[in-house]
Amino acid sequence: MMSEAAPASTLKAPAARSGEGQTVPVLTIVGCLILIWYAAAIWLNMPFQLQLNPELAGMDLVYATWAAERPVLPSPHQVLAEIWKTTALVDITSKRSLFYHAWVTISSSLLGFAMGTLVGVLLAAAIVHVRALQKSLLPWIIASQTIPILAIAPIIIVVLGSIGITGIFPKALISAYLCFFPIAISMVKGLTSPDLMQLDLMRTYNASQFETFAKLRWPASVPFLFAGFKVAIAISLVGAIVGEMPTGAQAGLGARLLAGSYYGQTVQIWAALFMASGLAAFLVMAVAFAERVTLKRMGVKP
Amino acid sequence: MIEAKDLSLTFTTADGPVYALSGVDLTVGEGDFISFIGPSGCGKTTLLRIIADLEQPTGGAIHVNGMTPSDARMARQYGYVFQAPALYPWRTVERNVMLPLEIMGYSAAERRERAHRNLELVNLKGFERKYPWQLSGGMQQRASIARALSFDPKLLLMDEPFGALDEIVRDSLNLQLLRLWRETQKTVVFVTHSIPEAVFLSTRIVVMSPRPGRIIDVIDCDLPKDRDLSIRESKRFLDIAHRVREGLRAGHSYDE
Numbered sequence: 067m068m069s070e071a072a073p074a075s076t077l078k079a080p081a082a083r084s085g086e087g088q089t090v091p092v093l094t095i096v097g098c099l100i101l102i103w104y105a106a107a108i109w110l111n112m113p114f115q116l117q118l119n120p121e122l123a124g125m126d127l128v129y130a131t132w133a134a135e136r137p138v139l140p141s142p143h144q145v146l147a148e149i150w151k152t153t154a155l156v157d158i159t160s161k162r163s164l165f166y167h168a169w170v171t172i173s174s175s176l177l178g179f180a181m182g183t184l185v186g187v188l189l190a191a192a193i194v195h196v197r198a199l200q201k202s203l204l205p206w207i208i209a210s211q212t213i214p215i216l217a218i219a220p221i222i223i224v225v226l227g228s229i230g231i232t233g234i235f236p237k238a239l240i241s242a243y244l245c246f247f248p249i250a251i252s253m254v255k256g257l258t259s260p261d262l263m264q265l266d267l268m269r270t271y272n273a274s275q276f277e278t279f280a281k282l283r284w285p286a287s288v289p290f291l292f293a294g295f296k297v298a299i300a301i302s303l304v305g306a307i308v309g310e311m312p313t314g315a316q317a318g319l320g321a322r323l324l325a326g327s328y329y330g331q332t333v334q335i336w337a338a339l340f341m342a343s344g345l346a347a348f349l350v351m352a353v354a355f356a357e358r359v360t361l362k363r364m365g366v367k368p
Numbered sequence: 369m370i371e372a373k374d375l376s377l378t379f380t381t382a383d384g385p386v387y388a389l390s391g392v393d394l395t396v397g398e399g400d401f402i403s404f405i406g407p408s409g410c411g412k413t414t415l416l417r418i419i420a421d422l423e424q425p426t427g428g429a430i431h432v433n434g435m436t437p438s439d440a441r442m443a444r445q446y447g448y449v450f451q452a453p454a455l456y457p458w459r460t461v462e463r464n465v466m467l468p469l470e471i472m473g474y475s476a477a478e479r480r481e482r483a484h485r486n487l488e489l490v491n492l493k494g495f496e497r498k499y500p501w502q503l504s505g506g507m508q509q510r511a512s513i514a515r516a517l518s519f520d521p522k523l524l525l526m527d528e529p530f531g532a533l534d535e536i537v538r539d540s541l542n543l544q545l546l547r548l549w550r551e552t553q554k555t556v557v558f559v560t561h562s563i564p565e566a567v568f569l570s571t572r573i574v575v576m577s578p579r580p581g582r583i584i585d586v587i588d589c590d591l592p593k594d595r596d597l598s599i600r601e602s603k604r605f606l607d608i609a610h611r612v613r614e615g616l617r618a619g620h621s622y623d624e
Contacts, residue, residue, distance in 0.1 A: 263454040266422055270448040272441055273471045281467065285458045364458040365499035 103142055107131055110138040140333045148337040161317065164341050170318040172345060174234045175306035178241020179299055185242065186249025186294070193250075194257040194283070195275065204254075211247050215240065215305065220312035237318075241305035245298040252294030256287025288364065292357040299349045307342060319345075369523060369555045370396035370419060375428035377414060377581075387580030388414045392428070394574065394583065398522075401549055401556045403566040404574045405612060406619070411581020412559045412574075416527050419557065420448055433523065444472060446523040447516030451531055453508035455500040455515075462487065462496035465515045472519055486514040489548060506537040510544070517552065526558045530565070539597060542568055546595060563616075564600060567591075567609045575612055577619025585615035 111131035115122060122130055132141040140148075152164040159166060189207065193199045219240050226236040260282050268278045310320025319338045326335035362368075375392040378385045389411040396402050404412035417423040418430060421437035432440035440446065447468075455464045465483040474482070487493060490510040500508055509529055516524060530538045542565060549556055549569075560566050566573050567589060575585040589608055591599060599605050 261454075263450045263452060264456065267448070267450070267454050268471075269422060270420060270441065270446070271468045271471045272444060277471050281470070282456065285456070288458075365460065365501075366457070367499075367501045 100142055103139075104132070107137065107139045107141040114138065136330045137332055140336050144333050145336045145340060148333045149340060152337060164319075164322070164337065167317055167319050167322050167338070168341050168345055171303065171306050171310065171320065171342070172349075174237035174309065174318070175241050175302040175349075177234060178238035178243075178305055179245050179302040181238060181242035182245025182298060182302065183249050183295075186246040186298075187253055187291075189246065189250045190253030190257055191279070193254050195279075207247065207250055210243070215244060215308055218243070219305075219308050223309065223312050237306050237309035240309035241302040244301045244305040248297040248301070249291070249294040252290045252297075253287055256290025257283045259290065260286045285364065288360065289357075289366075292353065292360070295353045295357070296350055299353050300346050303342065303346050303349065369398045369400070370394065370430070370432050370557070372415075372430040373428055375415075375418065375425050375430055377411070377418065377423065378426050389418075389425070390580035390582050392581075392583055396555065396557060398555055399553055401558065401569055401571045402574060403558045403560055403570040403572075404576055405560055405563065405566045406576030406581075406584075406616065407561065407578060409578040409581070410576040410619075411578070412576050413527055414581065415576075416525055416557060416559050420446060420525050422448075444468075444519060445521055446525050447519070447521040449509075449513055449516050449524070449526040449529045451528045453500065453505075453512040455508055455511060457500055460497050460499055461492065461503065461511050464500065464511060465518050468515060468519050474519075482518050482520075483514075486518045487511070489517065489551075490514045491544065504537075506533055506541055509533065509541065513545075513548075517548075517554075522555060524554045524556045526556065528559050528561065531561070538562075538565070543597065545569065550593060563609050563612050567605055567612065568595065568597075568600060573608075573612055575615035575619070577616070582619075584619040585611075587611055587615065 108128055108131045111134050112127065114137075115127060115130045115134060119130070131137070133144070134140075137144070149164065152162060156163045189203065193203055222239055222243075223236050226232070226239070257279075264282055264286075265278070268282055273281070306318070307320035307323070310318035311324050319342050322338040323335055326332065326338060372392055372394040375389060375394070376387070377389040378387050380386075392411075392415060394415075404415060406412050414423055418425050419432055419437060421441040430437060433445050435443070435445075455461070456467065459467065462480075462483050465486055466479045469479040469482060483496070487496060490513050492507060492510055492514065495503065495507065495511075500511070503511065513529070530541050533541065545556075546569060548554075556569075558566075558569060570589045573587045573589055574583055575587065576582065577584045587608060591602075591604060591608075
C-alpha cells in the first residue's frame with residue numbers, strides 16, 4: 067500500500083494463469099453433466115418406449131429413448147436441435163422464433179430492472195437520511211419478499227388488466243417487485259459505507275446533505291450498487307417469465323414454457339429454459355462488464 | 369484566535385458519566401503553533417474536535433476567531449487534518465484537493481490553480497493525476513494537508529496527522545510542516561503523543577492528563593523559528609522536552 071504502483075503486467079499475470087487453469091475443470095464438469103443427462107434420458111424414457119414397442123432391446127432401445135417424440139426428459143442433442151430450428155431456421159420476427167420470445171421477455175425484464183433500481187435507490191436514500199424510516203420501512207421491505215411471487219403475479223396482472231393496463235408494463239412491474247429488494251439492501255449498505263472521518267471531513271466544509279450525498283455517499287456506494295445489480299438483473303428475468311405465465315401470454319419465454327407444458331412439448335420447454343439461462347448469463351456478464359469499466363474509471367486499484 | 373474558558377465535556381454512558389474534559393482554560397494567539405500532548409484518553413483529540421465543532425462541550429465557553437465554533441465552521445474558518453489521510457479513493461489527488469473548493473463554490477479555473485499551488489507547497493507536484501492508492505502513506509497525508517490548505521483558512525487543526533507513519537518519514541514531514549507554517553503564517557493546533565515532535569514544532573505545548581481530561585501545564589517553547597532537525601540535540605530542546613516529560617509524570621500519565 068505504501069509503495070508506488072507496481073507495473074500492471076506483474077499484477078495481471080496470476081489472473082491470466084488462473085484463467086487458463088479453469089478451462090479444463092469447467093469442461094470436465096460440463097462433460098460429466100452431459101453424460102449424466104444422456105444416462106438419465108435412457109432411464110426416464112425407457113418405460114414409455116417399452117410400452118410402445120416391447121420388442122426393443124439393446125442399443126435400439128437406447129437410441130429410441132434419445133429420439134422420442136415427447137420424451138419425459140429430452141436428450142441434449144434434441145434440445146440443441148430444437149434451439150437451432152427455432153433460432154437460426156426461422157425469421158427473427160416470426161412467432162416461432164425463440165429470439166422473438168426472448169426479446170419480448172428481455173424488454174419487460176429490463177424495464178422492470180430499471181424501475182426496480184430507481185425504487186431501490188430512492189428507498190435506500192430515504193432510509194439512510196431519515197432515521198425513523200430505517201425502523202419503519204425496512205421490515206416492510208423485507209416482508210414484501212416473503213410473499214411468493216407466484217401468488218402475487220396473477221393478482222398484479224388481473225388488477226392492472228381490469229383497469230386496461232396490459233402488455234409490457236404489468237410484467238415489468240413484477241420484475242421490479244423482485245428487483246428493488248437487492249438494490250435497496252445493497253444501497254443502504256453502500257450509502258452508509260463511508261467512515262466517520264470521511265463524513266466529518268464533509269462537516270468541516272459545512273457541506274449540505276445533498277453535497278455529502280453526491281460527493282461522498284453516492285460514489286462510495288457504486289461497488290455495492292453493482293453487487294445489487296448482479297442479483298437484480300437475474301431475478302428481473304425470473305419476474306418477467308413468471309409474469310408471462312398467468313396471462314396465458316401469447317409471447318415471451320414464459321408463454322413458451324407454459325404452452326410447452328400444456329401440449330406435452332418437453333423439448334420446447336427445455337429449449338426455452340436454455341434460452342432463459344443463456345439470457346441470464348448474458349445479462350449478468352453485461353453487468354460485470356459495466357462494473358469493470360465503471361470501477362476502472364473511478365480509479366479503483368486493479 | 370481561540371479562547372476557551374472553563375470548558376468541559378462529559379459523556380453519559382451506560383457505566384456512568386465519563387469526564388472527557390474538565391475545567392479547560394486555553395488561549396491560542398494568531399500565528400501560534402500549539403501542540404496538545406498527553407496519553408490516550410486525556411481529551412486532546414476531544415478538545416480539538418470541540419474547536420472544530422465536531423463535538424459539543426457540556427460546560428464553559430469557547431470562541432474561535434471571535435465566534436462560536438459552530439459559526440466558525442459554517443464560515444469555513446479552519447482546515448482539519450485527520451489521523452488518517454481520509455482521501456476519497458475514487459478521486460485523483462488533484463480532485464481530492466479540489467473537493468472543498470467544489471463545495472465552497474470556487475470557479476473551475478480557481479480550483480485548478482489552487483490545487484496546483486497547494487500540491488506544489490507540499491511537494492506533490494507531478495502526482496496530480498495519481499489515485500490515492502498509488503501514493504505512499506506520507507504522500508497521502510501531505511495530499512490531505514494540501515486539501516486542508518486549499519481554501520486558505522487561517523487556522524489549521526491537525527489531529528495526530530503523522531501518528532501512523534514511521535519515524536524517518538515523520539521527521540521529514542515535520543520539517544516540511546514547519547516550513548509550511550513559516551511560509552503561510554497559519555495558526556496551527558496540533559495533537560500528538562510524541563514529545564520530540566511537540567517540542568520540535570511548537571511555539572507552545574499544552575500538556576494534558578486523563579480522568580478527567582485536563583490541562584496540567586502550558587510550556588513556552590522559545591526555540592528559534594528557523595529550526596532544523598539538529599536542534600533536537602541542543603540543550604534548550606532537551607530542557608523543554610524534560611519539562612514536558614515532568615508534566616506528563618505529574619499528571620500520573622505514566623501509571624497506565
